[in-house]
Amino acid sequence: MPKKLGQHFLNNPEIIEKIIKSANLKSTDVVLEIGPGEGVLTEKLAEKCQKVIAVEIDNKLVKLLHNKLRNNKNITIIHDDILKINLPKLYSRYELQSTDYKLIANIPYYITSKILRVFLETENPPKEIILMVQKEVAERIIASSGKMSKLSISVQYYGKVEYFFTVKKENFNPPPKVDSAVIRILPIAKRREKNEEREKKDKEFFKIIRAGFCARRKTLANNISNSLHLDKKLVEKKLKTVSILPTARAQELSIKKWKELSNLF
Numbered sequence: 001m002p003k004k005l006g007q008h009f010l011n012n013p014e015i016i017e018k019i020i021k022s023a024n025l026k027s028t029d030v031v032l033e034i035g036p037g038e039g040v041l042t043e044k045l046a047e048k049c050q051k052v053i054a055v056e057i058d059n060k061l062v063k064l065l066h067n068k069l070r071n072n073k074n075i076t077i078i079h080d081d082i083l084k085i086n087l088p089k090l091y092s093r094y095e096l097q098s099t100d101y102k103l104i105a106n107i108p109y110y111i112t113s114k115i116l117r118v119f120l121e122t123e124n125p126p127k128e129i130i131l132m133v134q135k136e137v138a139e140r141i142i143a144s145s146g147k148m149s150k151l152s153i154s155v156q157y158y159g160k161v162e163y164f165f166t167v168k169k170e171n172f173n174p175p176p177k178v179d180s181a182v183i184r185i186l187p188i189a190k191r192r193e194k195n196e197e198r199e200k201k202d203k204e205f206f207k208i209i210r211a212g213f214c215a216r217r218k219t220l221a222n223n224i225s226n227s228l229h230l231d232k233k234l235v236e237k238k239l240k241t242v243s244i245l246p247t248a249r250a251q252e253l254s255i256k257k258w259k260e261l262s263n264l265f
Contacts (some may be wrong), residue, residue: 034105139180
């Protein structure tokens, strides 16, 4: 496997079984799997659900998957980059527009935030996301007030996050340098209908998030003032109206407070 793809393959059947149980699959479920690798998890998923649509970027692995899973009629292998694929076309072709599908993925850190953004912001989000990422990234995603980051806020704005279990590096081949973790994200609501008001609200929310985190060591008042070109005293006054101290820092705020802030600026 090319090193640049940062892929490590699970080789412990017990961990694979734990992921299957975490997904709580039904015989009517459709699963979209990103990065099936050698197909070990893919094969097990197909035993539990109606259909598995597996998207793999690596050409050699696609050939391996086609050969290994050729007798599994409920598995479809797609050779593509999930970040470049035409999602509306994919949804339409496999009837995911009318099907509540689940997303299961084992992905490298450098594309974690991009994939989450794609599937949480889409008008047709999965009803459940089971994700294996680096343990450190999982901890950042589930962080609470005091340790929040742009990543944790971006995910928690769209869905409820749960940390399921840690996967030690020894369970992979080749072993990565760090441990991984499996998390679950339950999107808060379907977003299928295009809604200008919703899109405007989202845009305002993330504008204030970017402003608040523009310089992590500075206070929230300083960051918002500098980023939005507003008088600092005016910013501090607005912060006080939602019970936020002028000395507060971005990582200290909850999702609720960020939503209140986005309505002020």
